[in-house]
Amino acid sequence: MSGGATAPSSRDEPPSRETASAKVSMLCTHCDLPVPKGLVRAGEENQFCCQGCRVAYEVIHECGLDAFYRFRDDDPSDLQPARWSGRRFDEFDDPVFHDLYVSSGETFHSVDLFLEGVHCRACVWLIEKLPLVVDGVVEAKLNLRRSIVHLRWAADRVSLSAIARKLDRLGYTPHPKQGGTEQKLHLKEQRKQFIRIAIAGACAGNVMLISIALYLGMFSGMYHAHAQLLRWAAMGIGLVSLTWPGNLFFRGAWAAIKTRTSHMDLPIALGLSVGGVAGIVNTVLARGEIYWDSLTVLVFLLLVGRWIQFRQQRRADDAVQLLYSLTPRRAKRLSSSGSTNELESDEPWLEVPVEALNIDDLVLVLPGETIPADGFIVTGHTAVDLSLLTGESDPVDVSAGSEVLAGTMNLSAQFRLRVSATGQSTRVGHLMNLVETASLEKTPVVQLADRIGGYFVATVILLALLNLGIWWYIEPSLMIDHTISLLIVACPCALGLATPLAVAVAIGRAARRHVLVRGGEALEQMAKPGMIWLDKTGTLTTGQMSLVQWIGDTTVQQLVHALEKDSTHPIGMAICRGLEEELFLDSADEGRPIDFGSNSPGRLRVSQVRNSPLGGIEGVVESSRVVIGSARFLSSCGIEAGEDSLSEMLELNRQGLTAVLIAVDGQVVAIAACGDPLRTGSKEAVTALKNRGWSVGILSGDHTEVVRRIANHVGVDEAWALGSVTPEQKVEHVRRMQENGPVVMVGDGVNDSAALAAADVGIAVHEGAEVSLATAPVYLARAGLAPIVDLERASRRTMNVIYTNFAVSIGYNLLAVGLAMGGLISPLVAAILMPISSLTVVTLTLATPTFSTGARNQA
Amino acid sequence: MSVLFIALPIAILLAVAAAAGFVWAVRGGQYDDVDTPAVRMLHDDD
Numbered sequence: 001m002s003g004g005a006t007a008p009s010s011r012d013e014p015p016s017r018e019t020a021s022a023k024v025s026m027l028c029t030h031c032d033l034p035v036p037k038g039l040v041r042a043g044e045e046n047q048f049c050c051q052g053c054r055v056a057y058e059v060i061h062e063c064g065l066d067a068f069y070r071f072r073d074d075d076p077s078d079l080q081p082a083r084w085s086g087r088r089f090d091e092f093d094d095p096v097f098h099d100l101y102v103s104s105g106e107t108f109h110s111v112d113l114f115l116e117g118v119h120c121r122a123c124v125w126l127i128e129k130l131p132l133v134v135d136g137v138v139e140a141k142l143n144l145r146r147s148i149v150h151l152r153w154a155a156d157r158v159s160l161s162a163i164a165r166k167l168d169r170l171g172y173t174p175h176p177k178q179g180g181t182e183q184k185l186h187l188k189e190q191r192k193q194f195i196r197i198a199i200a201g202a203c204a205g206n207v208m209l210i211s212i213a214l215y216l217g218m219f220s221g222m223y224h225a226h227a228q229l230l231r232w233a234a235m236g237i238g239l240v241s242l243t244w245p246g247n248l249f250f251r252g253a254w255a256a257i258k259t260r261t262s263h264m265d266l267p268i269a270l271g272l273s274v275g276g277v278a279g280i281v282n283t284v285l286a287r288g289e290i291y292w293d294s295l296t297v298l299v300f301l302l303l304v305g306r307w308i309q310f311r312q313q314r315r316a317d318d319a320v321q322l323l324y325s326l327t328p329r330r331a332k333r334l335s336s337s338g339s340t341n342e343l344e345s346d347e348p349w350l351e352v353p354v355e356a357l358n359i360d361d362l363v364l365v366l367p368g369e370t371i372p373a374d375g376f377i378v379t380g381h382t383a384v385d386l387s388l389l390t391g392e393s394d395p396v397d398v399s400a401g402s403e404v405l406a407g408t409m410n411l412s413a414q415f416r417l418r419v420s421a422t423g424q425s426t427r428v429g430h431l432m433n434l435v436e437t438a439s440l441e442k443t444p445v446v447q448l449a450d451r452i453g454g455y456f457v458a459t460v461i462l463l464a465l466l467n468l469g470i471w472w473y474i475e476p477s478l479m480i481d482h483t484i485s486l487l488i489v490a491c492p493c494a495l496g497l498a499t500p501l502a503v504a505v506a507i508g509r510a511a512r513r514h515v516l517v518r519g520g521e522a523l524e525q526m527a528k529p530g531m532i533w534l535d536k537t538g539t540l541t542t543g544q545m546s547l548v549q550w551i552g553d554t555t556v557q558q559l560v561h562a563l564e565k566d567s568t569h570p571i572g573m574a575i576c577r578g579l580e581e582e583l584f585l586d587s588a589d590e591g592r593p594i595d596f597g598s599n600s601p602g603r604l605r606v607s608q609v610r611n612s613p614l615g616g617i618e619g620v621v622e623s624s625r626v627v628i629g630s631a632r633f634l635s636s637c638g639i640e641a642g643e644d645s646l647s648e649m650l651e652l653n654r655q656g657l658t659a660v661l662i663a664v665d666g667q668v669v670a671i672a673a674c675g676d677p678l679r680t681g682s683k684e685a686v687t688a689l690k691n692r693g694w695s696v697g698i699l700s701g702d703h704t705e706v707v708r709r710i711a712n713h714v715g716v717d718e719a720w721a722l723g724s725v726t727p728e729q730k731v732e733h734v735r736r737m738q739e740n741g742p743v744v745m746v747g748d749g750v751n752d753s754a755a756l757a758a759a760d761v762g763i764a765v766h767e768g769a770e771v772s773l774a775t776a777p778v779y780l781a782r783a784g785l786a787p788i789v790d791l792e793r794a795s796r797r798t799m800n801v802i803y804t805n806f807a808v809s810i811g812y813n814l815l816a817v818g819l820a821m822g823g824l825i826s827p828l829v830a831a832i833l834m835p836i837s838s839l840t841v842v843t844l845t846l847a848t849p850t851f852s853t854g855a856r857n858q859a
Numbered sequence: 860m861s862v863l864f865i866a867l868p869i870a871i872l873l874a875v876a877a878a879a880g881f882v883w884a885v886r887g888g889q890y891d892d893v894d895t896p897a898v899r900m901l902h903d904d905d
Contacts, residue, residue, distance in 0.1 A: 071901075121901070128899070194885045198885075202878045233871065
């Protein structure tokens, strides 16, 4: 972009930039992303890219919380428009809900809610200011890592549903937090870890102080009584460290021996036990060297390494919890005496929790609602959005007798449903179960450090025996002492830190580049080329229909735009958006944007609008009758399309586009073609991955011809471009390729979630469904596929750092063993060597760039 | 008899007391969320 930026005088004014072609583009005040030109309202200070952002800003501004935007600017990590579901959350006031989720006190109730859309640190500030926003809320504490807010409110001043609605308006759609035993276990384990580290640290610190005294005494002499006191004190504290926090390593080593697996705990336990026994003997007998300071510091540092690893682990969410977020909580049950006649508009229905539905119940589903259970349509003719299961949001026609599925969205008309499956027995319930089992069944990656643990301990024992032999030959009285010191200094301290440190640093750096990685296995798996499966809609493509081609009369565009303005149909919205771009371009010379607001004098009068499930819309715009839709719809309105138009439509369909005819006053005047454009950078990303040795494939729920076309555009082999794939089949494909090596899956929707869980590395894409975010270890907080290439490069670098760290650690160990064999090791030397080796590993890890150095601070 | 025989046990008792305090804090849930407080510190308001 050329030209200068005008400095805003107050925070509220969006910066405006001049482009080379003198078009004016605005940034959304709330989310800082570009505002589509058609939504620009002339003369207003603040512009918004969507209704969600506008609503969120209004709430924030009303309560005087504009400081939020200052915090957001300091940390532009994951820019997304605010999502506003517009739900009423009445079920949050239901007594059943309160029994399950709410802790009731006398005046105050409290509840834990999971919030969608918590992506940035500014969100913490805003959400914790909720008491200022909603009267009656006493406290709101957010846990950023888990996106869970703990709310306390006065039950007599405000209802939970009102609080929920306000959170929704701010862009954080709330859901009840499902208890989940796994989360409780994780919390318990974390507390135990903290306590262990604390005790180990306290012991290490105190023993080190005592050791300083003993070392000084070595040089200048010390009263025997004092030395004895100090040695016994050191032993006491050292034994506490070995038996309480250090216990972990002995148990781990014992388990490894029993199951004959290799584990890092083996050499550690060897060193600790030899050091401990020798220390006890030497202290009691008042002879020889003691190594309590090295042992306790060893325990402390290794526990810290374990904790860093533990923090990186992800937990697979309960299947039930995922299901709850996808299906509605309530349904409108009709009395079973309802006949199969045509629907009466005010048939009596009872709102019941969805758990109360039984098979063969009759349920009423209104347009815009999510379908609560699997079943068959009894009466009604509508279109449904199956994107939950196919990833495609093209509406599918359904009528009496058709099967519909829980979790999908009813688009155009109401219908009566006869329930055939509820809750976990529904298709989506099975899918969520599949997500859970897929993530549990994955073979766990054995850590590199654990793999060499077995060889390590064997080598150390051999060297110790060798040492025994050598010194028995040279000077038998020193034999035991030197071998003991060998076994202690061979204990791998830096080795235990090498992997967790490298992974933690890599993850931190990745986060700054907007790639959120949970779990070090993801980095290890991405370092070697394997198979990568890409979802199509929403991942390779933008996932949004847009107007691609306009054939015919362009003067009618204003009429078409007016008719489609309020449409919720994907094609209608695509046409509307596309025309706004075109129409805006036409008036660019006048230098001001067209005001499309509802009160503008320029807006055309629209009346008698009729949406038809047959696939079309008709209405009267300023006395012209406009009809837009498929050929079938047009003939149902009495308009016949000519041969040319029909063959044009066929040609466009062959190209994979969806085409609609546009007729004004009975004559077909134009054809609009819509399609789903590729994301910028998709082709480059695929090429880069293939160059680095990856096999790339596409798994999509869309038709095979469309998938093949996209594959050709992007550079994927047609043999690897698979269409009409169900979510269950995606998992099969992932599993099938796993026999040959690691498989990476990239996707965004609920229909990808099971495959994401089953893959060795699941990557969820920007603006994907919350379910995908929960099941995939990697989340790309930037749009586009370029971050995947970055991540792959970073993974290789990280593995290199790990190997280097290993080499350095083993080098130190060899040096120490060499010194021990030469009889040169004393507790002082050991105490110096160990921290130096750890420091070296830390420095190496921090100094090696993970991503390319030049771009380290790129947003 | 030097003061060390009194000072050392007292020092160890102090360390035990500190450790006990930490254990109490952890069990009370004060360390359950170690990420959000770091972010909250950056919010400079009342």
